[in-house]
Amino acid sequence: xxxxxxxxxxxxxxxxxxxxxxxxxxxxxxxxxxxxxxxxxxxxxxxxxxxxxxxxxxxxxxxxxxxxxxxxxxxxxxxxxxxxxxxxxxxxxxxxxxxxxxxxxxxxxxxxxxxxxxxxxxxxx
Numbered sequence: 277x278x279x280x281x282x283x284x285x286x287x288x289x290x291x292x293x294x295x296x297x298x299x300x301x302x303x304x305x306x307x308x309x310x311x312x313x314x315x316x317x318x319x320x321x322x323x324x325x326x327x328x329x330x331x332x333x334x335x336x337x338x339x340x341x342x343x344x345x346x347x348x349x350x351x352x353x354x355x356x357x358x359x360x361x362x363x364x365x366x367x368x369x370x371x372x373x374x375x376x377x378x379x380x381x382x383x384x385x386x387x388x389x390x391x392x393x394x395x396x397x398x399x400x401x
Contacts, residue, residue, distance in 0.1 A: 278302040278390045280372050285395030292362035292399075298372030298392055300353045306330075308374040309381035310348060310355040311388060316368035324370075325357060326381035335383050340366075362399045369394040 284296040296312070311326035325346035326335045334346055343361040348354065355372055373388035375381065382388055 278374065280374060280390060280392035282370065282372055282392045282395040285370065285397045287398045287400060288362060290362055290364060290399055290401050291360075293358065293360040294362065294397065295359070296357040296370055296372075296395060296397070298355045298357075300355070300372075300374060303374060303390070305353040306350050307376060307378065308389075309377050309379075310346075311335075311373045311375065311382055312344075312346060312355075312357045313371045313373055313385060313388075313391075314366075314368035315371075315394075316365070319368070321385060323373075323383050323385060326375075326383065327355065328381050329378050333380055335381055359397075362397075364399045364401045367397060367399050369396050371395075 282298045315321040324340045327346045345358040371394035372392045374390040375388045
């Protein structure tokens with residue numbers, strides 16, 4: 277049974293920084309690209325960042341480029357999302373997701389196979 281468990285969310289001040297870890301179990305971690313998805317209030321959801329199985333390929337949405345960094349530790353089956361320069365509009369539920377692919381990591385929600393429940397990040401101004 278695949279489980280993805282996010283942590284590290286909460287109420288944070290504008291500017292950040294905050295790091296969200298996501299621990300994966302029940303899968304061969306190095307067979308999966310990983311991504312972070314967010315769903316803000318009244319907004320369409322988006323994949324904000326994704327990373328290939330080796331960490332050699334990454335993708336960032338324009339809305340977070342230069343502020344967020346995705347990384348992974350395969351030995352710990354964990355993917356991280358480091359967020360800095362946080363703005364109130366970054367307020368959202370952040371979920372990690374796993375995609376069974378070894379090439380370019382996915383940029384859209386439908387490309388992912390497994391999902392975590394998410395963690396709420398609320399940015400106060």
